[in-house]
Amino acid sequence: MRRGLKITLVAVTGAALTLSASACGGKKADSDDGGGGDKKSLKIGLAFDIGGRGDQSFNDSAAAGLDRAKKNLNVQTEEISAKPDEPDADKESRLRLMANKGYNPVIGVGFAYTTAIIKVAKDFPNTKFLVVDADQCKVEGANVSGACFSEEQGSYLVGAAAALKSKSGTIGFIGGVNVPLIQKFFAGYQAGAKAAKPGIKVLPPKYLTQPPNFNGFKDTGLGNEAAKGQLDQDADVIYHAAGGAGIGVIKTVGQAGKWAIGVDSDQYNQPAVAGVKQQILTSMVKHVDLAVYDFVESVANNTFKAGTKQYDLKNDGVGYAPSGGNVDDIKARLEELKAKIVSGEIQVPTKV
Structure with a gap:
């Protein structure tokens, strides 16, 4: 079993949300005090695109990056999936919920989150945000990063x-x-x-x-x-x-x-x-997994940079299997x- 705490957020109806938490066996997740002088634990909020974790494609690649962060870094996570045909207001609601709960950084997976993240980020200037597949590879805000790919x-x-x-x-x-x-x-x-x-x-x-x-x-x-x-x-x-x-x-x-x-x-x-x-x-x-992990690591190491980052053949951001x-x-x-x-x-x- 993976060490630490796994927290999952599930959409119910509209913007209504319920939270459930379960702990795996073994030692508890490190506290924010980071016993022994460790860095403060990051609380990562991640909002999936339609299909969510388990789609065996785009979202699962993002999930792999999140899982790698849980394994290698001192983090806790919360994740939620989008609903088909939902309005931007629903995306904003879940992003605000995570930011209000102290999750920092917050990640939106999929170009459909671009507008919502740019809007919400203005109200949470101390929270770092990433949009994967930033629409037209454009983002705004000193606390917003966008991952773009040369598909x-x-x-x-x-x-x-x-x-x-x-x-x-x-x-x-x-x-x-x-x-x-x-x-x-x-x-x-x-x-x-x-x-x-x-x-x-x-x-x-x-x-x-x-x-x-x-x-x-x-x-x-x-x-x-x-x-x-x-x-x-x-x-x-x-x-x-x-x-x-x-x-x-x-x-x-x-x-x-x-x-x-x-x-x-x-x-x-x-x-x-x-x-x-x-x-x-x-x-x-x-390699959405690479983009997610790079972003989380940059926040953990205080090397975050606003703006967009391109993933292409040159940096192995895309390729063939x-x-x-x-x-x-x-x-x-x-x-x-x-x-x-x-x-x-x-x-x-x-x-x-």
Whole structure:
């Protein structure tokens, strides 16, 4: 069992919230006095995106960073998930609740938290805030940090992999919600595919929902149906950027004996897709865990800096997963393309 205290916050209805706490066996968490001269214990509040911990994709990558902080640093945590189609007021309410309870720093996972965090941070100038996937990579405030990712760079590499491994000559892309962030994934994917194999056919992107409906990041049924549609159009490699809904994509594509490409986490090792893991070609890994841990560590060490930080191929903020060995035969080509992106020889587009 993990040493220390685990505190979980659960949304009930609207902005109503209930708190439950349970202690694991072993020694109690260090007190704020930090016995023996330790630093004062940080109390981290983290608000997940839709799907929460357990989505086996974007949120779980954030959770891994939080878990690493609990393991390596003197911290306590509180976490909560978003609800589909909730108003910004609900996001503000949970952020304010955590800040009022003394949680510092406070983290919002997902671009949808950007506006709420900037607003709440003004009322809590002594609390440090992080928004993961800051909308348009912009934040405001002396106590606000934003983590941004070059998703298009990692997507370029998995697009190249898709084109090189396709036998039908047709590949597909399924995005969770039609927003600029997810459009970046497709732009990089298409560019990488066409660079690796100019004659490849890239189907028009399929977005599961349109904003303000964000259920496309959660509903596996929508992912399943979209995957069937692209398989029917002869796609034999399909890349998803759909969070939890992507589990439906992977299962459907895998069961059809075609290649699926995961996103955010290395999905080859996720329990939900264990039955079709051999059909996962690769995953575009987005190290949200690194961004969360870097931020917490900066607060703990008093090295926090406001503004945005970019995570890209150069600093291993994004990349592709080799798990399963399915890209071993084309890895040299992928590494060649990666080196050209890092050097600046290849400029990856963020828009189609």
